[in-house]
Amino acid sequence: MPETPKESKLAEVSPKTRKVFDFIESSKSPLGAYDLLNDQNLRAIGFKAPTQIYRALKQLLELQLIHRVESLNAFVACCTEHEKGPSILAICDSCGQVQDIPAEDIAAQVTKEVVKKFPGLKELNIELKGVCEECTPESPEVRTATAS
Amino acid sequence: MPETPKESKLAEVSPKTRKVFDFIESSKSPLGAYDLLNDQNLRAIGFKAPTQIYRALKQLLELQLIHRVESLNAFVACCTEHEKGPSILAICDSCGQVQDIPAEDIAAQVTKEVVKKFPGLKELNIELKGVCEECTPESPEVRTATAS
DNA sequence: TTCGGGATGTTATACTATTACGGCTAAGTA
């Protein structure tokens, strides 16, 4: 049976790094490095200093198992459905949850638009703030949305 | 004669806040709060503590005279040509300069794509990393660009 | 003139991230 990409990546990391991933993945909201550091379960397995946490996070970022949410200084697990492609991170101001939305076509359009002014594009980071579907009180029929 | 939007906004702020804007605007690269705080010219006019700087920055952000570059914890002046609309911030890894590129159409597409999953969209932040045109060694004819 | 509110000053502290260094262990080699 074929391993999923996530499983094969996780096979490469140490048990401690894996534990960090598990906590991020099981959290509904993004976690900061110090949230992780102060987690009793991670303390219990030997995390005592920020460096240790940051080392694990660095590895998970390189494997693209997690995203860094720049505007929150925090981390979320990558959505397992589209592990490879570019993402939009949609941050709900109300419940704090972050959705990792696939953004292949947006990325393509951005690339196309900026190529003249910025020919050496390497990384793309899109973060949205607002209110997610679950926290939106209006009925679905009358919803509207605008970006400022 | 009509004032520019920038001028009319700047008319509202205190001389000290204006001075902070001037420094950000005249800088080629994004400035952090502590870069500003440690600037001799700002010290000379009475900036002594981070709070003062952050207050000025907050006001300038609200007036949309500056952008916060989330991935750098730093601030750049808004491009004067498109003060009102959404922007893409393109950060050059080589020279450190940031281009503020208009992004009306990208914003519209993002809005359209995420409206179902994220109907309450309020803010859009797009940051790119890579190498700008000036720092790109290749000849213009053979340039290509891809977003990961 | 006194009151109250907004802007500004000041101090302390919280939060985020990195550097530097030292020890351990596992793989390769004489």
Added chain:
DNA sequence: TACTTAGCCGTAATAGTATAACATCCCGAA
């Protein structure tokens, strides 16, 4: 076996970013 070296991990110290809390001043309204 003993040596070496490179990478991983632990630890301490410090750098960098941001906010809270409270004092003070100044000005306009009553």
